[in-house]
Structure formats: structure tokens, C-alpha cells
Amino acid sequence: MQPDGKTPILELKDFSYTYLEGTPRASEAVRDVSFRVDRGERVGIVGATQSGKSTVVDSFAHLLRLKSGQVFYEGEDVAAPGYDRGRLRREVGIVFQQPDSQLIEDVVGADVAFGPTAAGLSASETRERVEESLNTLGLPYAEYRLRYVHALSGGQRRRVAIAGVLAMHTPVLVLDEPMAGLDPRGRRELLDLLIRLQRDRELTLIVCSASLTDASLLCDRFVVLDRGTVVMDGPVREVLREADSLAELDITLPETVVGAREMQKLFPGFPTELLTEEELESELLKRLETA
Ligand SMILES: Nc1ncnc2c1ncn2[C@@H]1O[C@H](COP(=O)(O)OP(=O)(O)O)[C@@H](O)[C@H]1O
Ligand SMILES: [Mg+2]
Numbered sequence: 001m002q003p004d005g006k007t008p009i010l011e012l013k014d015f016s017y018t019y020l021e022g023t024p025r026a027s028e029a030v031r032d033v034s035f036r037v038d039r040g041e042r043v044g045i046v047g048a049t050q051s052g053k054s055t056v057v058d059s060f061a062h063l064l065r066l067k068s069g070q071v072f073y074e075g076e077d078v079a080a081p082g083y084d085r086g087r088l089r090r091e092v093g094i095v096f097q098q099p100d101s102q103l104i105e106d107v108v109g110a111d112v113a114f115g116p117t118a119a120g121l122s123a124s125e126t127r128e129r130v131e132e133s134l135n136t137l138g139l140p141y142a143e144y145r146l147r148y149v150h151a152l153s154g155g156q157r158r159r160v161a162i163a164g165v166l167a168m169h170t171p172v173l174v175l176d177e178p179m180a181g182l183d184p185r186g187r188r189e190l191l192d193l194l195i196r197l198q199r200d201r202e203l204t205l206i207v208c209s210a211s212l213t214d215a216s217l218l219c220d221r222f223v224v225l226d227r228g229t230v231v232m233d234g235p236v237r238e239v240l241r242e243a244d245s246l247a248e249l250d251i252t253l254p255e256t257v258v259g260a261r262e263m264q265k266l267f268p269g270f271p272t273e274l275l276t277e278e279e280l281e282s283e284l285l286k287r288l289e290t291a
Pocket of ligand 1: 020029049050051052053054056
């Protein structure tokens with residue numbers, strides 16, 4: 001239970017993980033990572049490559065044998081004896097960083113239907129879910145359901161992978177680097193789709209990213225990782241205010257923040273917690289008017 005009396009939907013507590021433990025190649029991936037995610041929140045787990053984002057995601061999937069740390073779902077320790085792990089799978093949908101590894105069937109419609117069918121939904125319910133999920137991801141059902149997965153572009157395959165998880169109607173959706181490798185147009189389209197998706201459904205969204213550009217438009221809060229530890233955790237604007245510290249972390253800053261840091265050379269105290277071009281412009285105008 002938290003001080004404000006709310007139980008977070010998902011919580012990670014003192015999570016440390018070492019790959020290949022006990023071997024000469026052992027490497028500590030994350031150390032003492034703790035954070036909570038409230039229902040309906042949109043949290044970005046951000047940090048440079050190898051900072052530990054995917055390891056954190058794997059802890060939610062209960063893929064790692066947790067030696068040190070706990071994962072709580074709605075206040076319950078998922079490693080406790082007798083805990084229904086199936087529940088975790090039904091409620092936390094994860095699109096892994098390599099979506100191809102998640103695509104099971106050769107044909108788009110069959111792939112998206114895999115989860116709902118395995119969950120025991122009827123054929124008609126499954127069909128509805130497949131249609132809805134593909135349409136939501138901008139892959140019109142009628143046009144895409146019989147396409148071969150391997151004939152699609154990388155961006156389309158990623159959308160199929162997301163549709164497959166979406167079709168499970170999990171209250172929590174975790175996306176590990178959903179924009180990575182997409183061209184600017186593909187990124188923009190997927191970003192718009194995800195923003196709409198989060199608005200239209202009461203989803204709790206967790207997005208891993210090494211770029212704050214898209215994440216700052218999609219998330220309310222950032223948990224910033226650096227070499228396996230949490231170095232910042234707060235509302236997006238509060239984190240962007242610390243632009244100087246962020247700039248040292250090898251993460252891509254939003255263009256607005258990069259612009260604002262340039263402006264600081266001319267106007268000391270120029271704010272960096274800016275999300276849109278319009279905000280940057282209006283801050284600049286304010287200073288030009290008073291100059
Ligand atoms: N399967 C693995 N075996 C050994 N080391 C790994 C494995 N997966 C990740 N690591 C190491 O753990 C650290 C964190 O990696 P990862 O969680 O993938 O970070 P990110 O997702 O932020 O790029 C890195 O140093 C990486 O090399
Ligand atoms: Mg990763």
C-alpha cells in the first residue's frame with residue numbers, strides 16, 4: 001500500500017539481475033530498480049541502449065528467475081507460492097523488442113487470432129477481436145487478414161505483433177522500443193495510433209525507448225535508467241527540466257529540448273520542459289518581446 005492509499009497496478013521493488021550469474025561472463029544488468037505504475041498511467045522507461053530496459057520488461061513477463069527483488073501485480077507478489085501466473089499473462093500484454101520472435105503464424109489474421117483462440121474465446125469472439133485489433137493498428141482487416149506475415153514491411157510486422165497482444169484485451173500494455181527501426185513516416189503513424197489507442201481505452205501503458213522524442217508525446221511519466229539503475233522518476237516535464245543531466249545519458253532528446261538548450265546560450269534560464277514546437281516558439285517570443 002502506498003502513502004496515498006492506492007495500490008499500484010504494477011510495481012517493481014528492489015529488482016537486481018545478473019545475466020550468466022556464477023560464470024566468468026556474469027554481468028549485472030540492473031541493480032535495485034524500484035518503481036510503481038498506477039492504473040491508467042502512461043509510463044516511459046527510458047535510457048540508453050543496454051541501460052536495462054528490456055531486462056525490466058522481462059521481469060514483468062516473469063521470464064527471469066527473480067533472485068533479488070519482487071514484482072507486484074495489483075499488490076500481489078507474482079512469485080508467491082500459489083500465485084496464478086496465468087493471471088499475469090492475461091493482464092499484462094507485452095510486445096517484445098524483437099516482434100518477429102512473437103509472430104507465430106504465417107498469415108496475419110491467424111497470427112492475431114492465436115492469443116484469443118488459446119485463451120478459449122469462441123470463433124466469433126476471436127474474429128471480432130482480430131478485426132478490431134487490426135483496424136486499430138491501421139491494418140484494415142479485409143485487406144490484411146490473409147496476407148503473409150513475412151511479405152510485410154518491418155513496420156507492418158511490428159503492428160501485427162502489437163495487434164496480437166492488443167487482441168488479448170489486457171489492462172496493461174507493455175511495448176519495448178515500438179518505434180525502433182521505423183522510418184519517420186512509420187514512426188509518426190504508429191505514434192498517432194498509440195496515442196489514439198491509449199485515449200480510447202482505459203489502458204495502462206508502459207513504453208521502453210532510447211528516444212525521448214516519441215516517448216515524451218506518449219507518456220505522462222518517465223523512469224530514467226542509466227547503466228541499470230533508476231536515476232530519475234517523475235512527470236515528463238519535470239524530467240525534461242533536467243535537460244543537462246539527460247544530455248549526459250546517451251538518450252535522444254526531443255528536438256524541442258535540444259532547441260531550448262541552444263536558446264539557453266542566448267537567454268539564461270530558458271525552460272527546457274517543452275513538448276511542442278508551439279511551446280518553444282511562444283517561450284522564444286516572450287523573451288524577444290521583453291529583450
Ligand atoms: N541474454 C543476455 N545475456 C547476457 N547479458 C545480457 C542479456 N540480455 C541483456 N544483457 C546485458 O544486460 C544489460 C542490459 O541489457 P538490456 O536490458 O537489454 O538493456 P536495454 O533494453 O536498455 O538495451 C546489458 O549490459 C546487456 O548486455
Ligand atoms: Mg532493450
